[in-house]
Amino acid sequence: MGGPLKATLDTLTGGFRRETGIAVSAVNMGNYTALSQKLMAASAAGNLPEITQSYEAWTSQLLEKDAVRPFQDFIAGPGGLDPADLADIFPVMLDECSRNGGVVTLPFNKSVPVYYYNRNLFAAAGLDPDRFPETWDGFVGAARKLTVDRDGDGRPEQWGTAFPITSLWLFQCLILQHGADVFDSSGRAAFDGPEGVEALQLMADLVHKHRVGYTTTGFEHQNDFLAGRVAMIQGSSASLAFLALQKIPFQLGIAPLPGARRKAVVLSGTNMAMMRQEDSGAMEAAWRFARYLIRTDITARWSAETSYLPVRRSAFGHQLMVAKFRQYPGLERAYRQIEYAWPEPREVAWLTGRAIVEEEALQPALKGLKTPEEALQHAAGKINKQYGRIDENPWISMLALLPIVIVS
Numbered sequence: 001m002g003g004p005l006k007a008t009l010d011t012l013t014g015g016f017r018r019e020t021g022i023a024v025s026a027v028n029m030g031n032y033t034a035l036s037q038k039l040m041a042a043s044a045a046g047n048l049p050e051i052t053q054s055y056e057a058w059t060s061q062l063l064e065k066d067a068v069r070p071f072q073d074f075i076a077g078p079g080g081l082d083p084a085d086l087a088d089i090f091p092v093m094l095d096e097c098s099r100n101g102g103v104v105t106l107p108f109n110k111s112v113p114v115y116y117y118n119r120n121l122f123a124a125a126g127l128d129p130d131r132f133p134e135t136w137d138g139f140v141g142a143a144r145k146l147t148v149d150r151d152g153d154g155r156p157e158q159w160g161t162a163f164p165i166t167s168l169w170l171f172q173c174l175i176l177q178h179g180a181d182v183f184d185s186s187g188r189a190a191f192d193g194p195e196g197v198e199a200l201q202l203m204a205d206l207v208h209k210h211r212v213g214y215t216t217t218g219f220e221h222q223n224d225f226l227a228g229r230v231a232m233i234q235g236s237s238a239s240l241a242f243l244a245l246q247k248i249p250f251q252l253g254i255a256p257l258p259g260a261r262r263k264a265v266v267l268s269g270t271n272m273a274m275m276r277q278e279d280s281g282a283m284e285a286a287w288r289f290a291r292y293l294i295r296t297d298i299t300a301r302w303s304a305e306t307s308y309l310p311v312r313r314s315a316f317g318h319q320l321m322v323a324k325f326r327q328y329p330g331l332e333r334a335y336r337q338i339e340y341a342w343p344e345p346r347e348v349a350w351l352t353g354r355a356i357v358e359e360e361a362l363q364p365a366l367k368g369l370k371t372p373e374e375a376l377q378h379a380a381g382k383i384n385k386q387y388g389r390i391d392e393n394p395w396i397s398m399l400a401l402l403p404i405v406i407v408s
Contacts, residue, residue: 004241008305016292022285032270036351043067048275050286055270056096056346059105062273064348069274072102074287081291088312089294096343097271105271106290107311108302111238112265112341113169114334115258119251121146121158121231132255132330136202139232139258143212146231160212161232162221165366166358167203169266170234172344173257174199176264182345188387189353191361192373192380200365200372202260208368215366236268237334240307254330256337267341269308309335353383 006028013024027049029035036058042048043065054062062068075081086094086103093107119129125145133139143160150157163170172182180195190196206213214221224230226246234257243252257265272290277283292298294311300318303310315321316332325332347353361379364370370378 004245005306008302012293012298012302015298016289019292020288022288024289048277050277050282051272051274051290053109053270054105054273056105056344057348057350059271059273060346060348061351062275063099063104067275068104069276069283070102070104071097071106071274071287071290072104074284074291075103079288079291088296088314090309090311090313090338092267092338092341092343093311096267096346105273106294108270108272108293108308109238109306110267110269110271110309110311111236111307112267112309112335112337113173113234113257114237114239114337115232115234115253115255116225116239116243117232117253117255118225118228118230119253121228121250122253125231129251129253132253133258136258136260140206140210140212143206143232144210147212157229159214159224159230161206161234162214162216162224162230163203163234164221165215165217165363167215167234168354168358168362169236169268170257171199171203171357171362172266173264174202174260176266176342177260177262179261181342182350183347187347187349189349189380189383191357192376196376197373200361200376203362204365204368204372207366237309237331238269238307240328240331241305244307252328254328254334256334263337263340265337265341267338267343309338349383349387352386356382 009026013026017023029038032055035053036055039048039052039054039058039062043062048067059068075086089107093110094103097103097105097107115132117132122129122142125142127142127145133142139161146158146160147156148158149155175182175191175196178195178198180190180193182189182191184190207215221230221233222235225233226248228250240254256263272293274283274286274290293302296312296314296318299310299312300315300320302308303315304318304320304324310316310318310321316335344350345353356379360382361372361375365372365375
């Protein structure tokens with residue numbers, strides 16, 4: 001972890017030590033693949049850290065190994081959280097962190113998807129820069145106006161949009177917006193139904209039917225956006241921390257995702273999980289650190305400096321957040337998507353399932369090699385076939401932005 005994220009985390013851990021006398025050692029695993037592998041290996045070896053980042057699918061696997069100490073044990077005890085504290089945490093975050101009526105993990109580095117757009121290009125195309133499209137039909141209409149082929153050679157010099165060919169997050173949001181979910185209530189992959197097909201068809205149509213966007217295998221779309229060659233890109237709310245470090249040569253716009261049959265987005269990012277320890281004092285120290293990180297003033301500072309979401313409603317009124325919203329018009333509305341956000345899948349099958357969807361559904365469909373229906377049926381069938389037979393060292397194709405945190 002580097003840049004503003006590391007600087008802010010170091011400041012917060014330093015503040016915690018000054019308040020409590022408890023030292024925090026932050027260990028950076030580099031990326032989420034390494035982190036997941038390290039956690040599973042540490043679980044087998046019995047040398048887990050006191051507290052760590054964890055996706056809920058990881059937590060499911062660690063719970064099967066009895067490696068997780070639920071925070072509920074501390075929340076309900078002396079020095080815990082009262083009902084007002086719990087009510088202040090956004091419901092979707094608390095729901096994601098809870099199982100069987102108890103809080104198992106706690107939210108920390110959470111984000112929602114947003115659209116970043118070039119307000120100057122909107123104005124030049126005759127679009128109102130203050131009114132980002134609220135529907136996908138409106139998005140396509142705006143993208144058509146923003147796609148410009150000046151010399152008529154069939155290769156636009158300016159595109160309406162662009163996105164990675166493995167845009168799983170966007171696909172998940174679109175499934176929800178069309179009324180379905182990735183897994184059904186029985187835990188089977190269900191994204192190959194009509195709603196999933198419609199969602200992936202929408203993405204493919206941007207490229208092949210409407211010809212207002214293109215796909216990338218890396219971060220070229222971000223570079224083209226900063227260079228003014230792409231007008232709208234979907235990213236994480238947390239990406240703003242890095243965009244703010246760039247010399248952006250245009251007015252930056254920030255907006256929520258357009259909606260389909262309903263408004264819905266997927267809440268992303270990891271939660272804090274406490275690992276079981278023989279030393280009860282170490283777990284008590286870990287609890288105090290977790291409780292500190294979700295305090296209103298601390299989560300407000302974390303959000304203001306990193307652009308991750310605050311985990312408490314009260315943080316939206318904190319002076320640091322008010323100043324942040326004033327600095328970036330549109331950001332508060334984008335953050336407010338948390339009110340209709342859904343948690344990420346917690347099924348163990350999602351550990352490897354997400355890579356299957358990216359590689360065997362999104363890529364062939366967006367390349368035009370398979371229809372969305374064919375690609376999704378293949379991917380869902382493969383996940384369901386291997387459900388419950390997950391490798392010990394799952395591969396997760398996401399970069400880690402935060403380290404394991406070890407409290408001692």
